[in-house]
Amino acid sequence: MISITSEQIEQINLHGERDYPYECCGLLIGRFGNDGAKVVLETFPISNAREESAKRNRFLIQPEELMRGEKYARGQDMEVVGFYHSHPESPAVPSQYDLEHAWPTYSYIIVSVINQKAGDLFSWEQRPDRSKFEREEMRVAVNGA
């Protein structure tokens, strides 16, 4: 289960629309609670490091960037709890490629961007046996509430 605010979802949507037709990506920074439940406290946009020709359907966060994010998070007494990326002109479901490049416990939020407009947004979690992703329950807090 992951808790996120409507404002953070809006930031992810806007990033996806801004980088369209390329894939956007970023870190979810927050805290791990009990039983693997996560709370997102900040989104952390990352520049997509894939070469130009592959950006439409690939994203890559370099380890240096992740270390930078981890360092920042730790400084705020937080942790990287997951990642988000967009699927331009494609549904918000993980691909085989996503599965091969993921770890369990992290949340993987995917937003579908069709015609430069953000649509479905789902969070996914990899099974501990790496066999597949499962939809993760998302608890959305409306800001101010």
Place this chain on the structure above:
Amino acid sequence: MPIIIAIPAPLRQFTGGQSQIEVDAKTAGEALDRLTSAHSALRRHLFNDQNALRNFVNVYLNDEDIRHASGPDTPVKDGDTLMIVPSIAGGAVIEEEVGQSLPELSNEEIMRYSRHLIMPEVGMQGQRKLKAASVLMIGTGGLGAPVGMYLAAAGVGRIGIVDFDVVEESNLQRQIIHGTKDLGRRKIESARDRLRDINPHIEIETHESRLTSHNAMGLFRNYDIIVDGTDNFPTRYLVNDACVLSGKPNVYGSIFRFEGQASVFWAERGACYRCLYPEPPPPGLVPSCAEGGVLGVLPGIVGAIQANETIKLILGADDTLINRLLLFDAWTMKFREFKLRKDPKCPVCGENPTVTKLIDYEEFCGLGAQHTPPPQEKLDEITAIELNARRLRGDNIQIIDVREPHEFEIARIPGTKLIPLGHVVGRMNEIDPAVDTIMHCKGGVRSAKAIEALKRAGFTGKLINLKGGITAWSEDVDPRVAKY
């Protein structure tokens, strides 16, 4: 010797919640083996079925990626820390599977590219990336020649060429993509034929036009990488700005006499040309190759460097010329290198850009119409045919050649006196103000400057500029006078 392995948060469920684990090991590989034999559920998240580290898993020894040291054999010592850091990759499936989105190679292509394929830095994957890539070359001159030929030979799948010129004899000393049989042909046609001959497996697209602020964005949109092989400042700034605005890398090269420069300007990753040179030099300060000359082999070397960097960008290599300016001197045979830094105040790629669309680059470089001299100072001019007529009539005139002595050696108009531009004011007393004086150089620019200088120095006689210089004389009056 105990070393510490830091376990990232998502993997702690496999280590009983421990965030650090101490193991005894001599190498990084041995440390990971110890770790995963103690916590076997962890192994499949770090290693694939072939027992190699998963390609998104990175291991840092203190602060260095062990891939940059000796990989799993990197020695570790007491007190070292190993960190496991994923690079997060993923993406939508547009074509069925990864790798399959790249074009396949035919058996003929595999044979042709075998020397690439056997190097792990290229391999099948890299060669397919080259086949999937598209590169636009601006110009098919001295730099464009080796760039085009090497990119075609390397198997870059789609090469666009932009040029509007025709092949002239004076090009052949360095523009090796064209041959003697191509004299008078359009350069794009001659270049296309040569590239097709080198590699029939690639696509070549020709664009016969001058690159302008109107067509640049449309042209650049269809290519991954732009290679700048131009020889003038307005086009160089145009290529830079259009690359920044369209997010494309600009593989830059320039040459003059014995000296060359190369870099990769890619605003998304580093400095652009304007971060290095915010303003163009004043017009006329930096002579072109046509005026100053160039060693024929120099663009061969600089263009080959541009081709090399283009291929590395396509392959995703790390150490490209991004944020590095390479200077080469062919006469002393020395390379030097400067670090470049992105300028946050850069007018086009900085934090608050003032250039947000393409501008008039002729005007920006001071070559606009406002720089023509006012009418009262209008230059007296004469054509080669008129000059010949005056000579044949027996008019009392004198002709001053303001070129350099080594040019005078190459070709001269009969009955002229040589006073190089730099000496023309000092030797003013050798010019008779009582008769009409015709001044000439190679093309008419330097002689116009000489006339201006003489007038400013107080010369009272009538000064007339030969339009088109000795080149026009050779074309219109006497073809026995060599053109150069």
